[in-house]
Amino acid sequence: MHDTPPSVPDFTQWPSFPFEGALRVKQLDDPVSVEPPRKGEGHRECTACNAPDDAYIWVGERWRVRAMDRPTGLPMVLILESRSHLDLGDLPNLLAAELGVMTVRLERAIRSLDGVARVHVNRWGDGSAHLHMWFLARPYGRLQLRGTFLSLWDSILPPISESQWRENLALVAAWLAEFGGRPLAEPPRIQWQAPSSIAAQSSGQRAAAEAEAEAVSVIEAAEEIPEPAEPAEAGADAQGSADADAESGADAEGDTDAEGDTDTDAEGAIDAEGDADADTEGSADTDAEDGPVGAANGNRARQ
Numbered sequence: 397m398h399d400t401p402p403s404v405p406d407f408t409q410w411p412s413f414p415f416e417g418a419l420r421v422k423q424l425d426d427p428v429s430v431e432p433p434r435k436g437e438g439h440r441e442c443t444a445c446n447a448p449d450d451a452y453i454w455v456g457e458r459w460r461v462r463a464m465d466r467p468t469g470l471p472m473v474l475i476l477e478s479r480s481h482l483d484l485g486d487l488p489n490l491l492a493a494e495l496g497v498m499t500v501r502l503e504r505a506i507r508s509l510d511g512v513a514r515v516h517v518n519r520w521g522d523g524s525a526h527l528h529m530w531f532l533a534r535p536y537g538r539l540q541l542r543g544t545f546l547s548l549w550d551s552i553l554p555p556i557s558e559s560q561w562r563e564n565l566a567l568v569a570a571w572l573a574e575f576g577g578r579p580l581a582e583p584p585r586i587q588w589q590a591p592s593s594i595a596a597q598s599s600g601q602r603a604a605a606e607a608e609a610e611a612v613s614v615i616e617a618a619e620e621i622p623e624p625a626e627p628a629e630a631g632a633d634a635q636g637s638a639d640a641d642a643e644s645g646a647d648a649e650g651d652t653d654a655e656g657d658t659d660t661d662a663e664g665a666i667d668a669e670g671d672a673d674a675d676t677e678g679s680a681d682t683d684a685e686d687g688p689v690g691a692a693n694g695n696r697a698r699q
């Protein structure tokens with residue numbers, strides 16, 4: 397056991413870091429000798445392989461694109477999946493090349509939406525063995541959301557309106573369909589169609605059923621990490637009271653003075669680190685991020 401907890405890293409002072417106040421580094425669990433199977437691995441069912449096409453916003457011969465089950469905090473969060481049950485490193489050359497084309501195409505489609513400044517592309521893969529790439533839209537002008545913590549901010553921001561969300565989905569689906577495949581997301585139905593029409597009602601019901609089906613796979617990546625994290629936190633709490641006191645003293649200084657100063661200094665750091673390091677750090681960081689992101693998504697979905 398540590399007598400002295402590891403110090404809190406500098407990124408907790410970055411303007412993009414979503415939390416403030418007293419923080420301490422979580423105790424690491426001992427590494428397991430054999431990792432548990434992900435979804436779609438070993439005896440575990442694959443949600444992606446089992447999902448019908450109508451759970452997606454766009455489908456093609458070898459790729460499908462799905463949305464979350466409800467409006468997100470970010471203007472757009474999408475997942476690109478291969479139809480074949482393969483992980484990233486297992487893609488044959490044809491699919492590997494197409495992944496590049498699809499990634500560029502989807503990035504451009506999402507970036508074309510009003511109010512989107514940047515599209516972050518992530519692949520974690522800790523929850524499900526079936527290749528799935530995340531596309532996260534960073535809202536224009538929200539400089540605080542730049543960089544590594546965007547996926548955390550998605551769960552913190554209030555969700556965008558349902559009509560805006562559906563309109564964005566329809567625009568992206570239509571954009572992709574320009575190159576082939578089938579768009580499945582339609583413009584907002586309830587606002588744009590007479591609610592009394594039978595067609596609108598049946599499509600509304602279909603949308604609700606889709607949402608339920610999608611909810612499962614959206615959370616899947618998350619489920620793996622938070623479970624072991626909780627007992628570890630409880631353990632740390634037991635011994636952490638003294639440590640927490642020491643840290644809250646340090647953090648209190650940061651809260652009062654540092655805001656103005658670190659904002660200017662740290663921004664430079666973020667530009668450098670966010671763009672350069674975040675890429676290289678990405679692989680290491682994302683492992684860590686998958687947990688918190690998953691936990692947040694899971695919580696929201698459970699609500």
Ligand SMILES: [Zn+2]
Pocket residue numbers: 436442443444445446480481482526
């Ligand atoms: Zn699969």
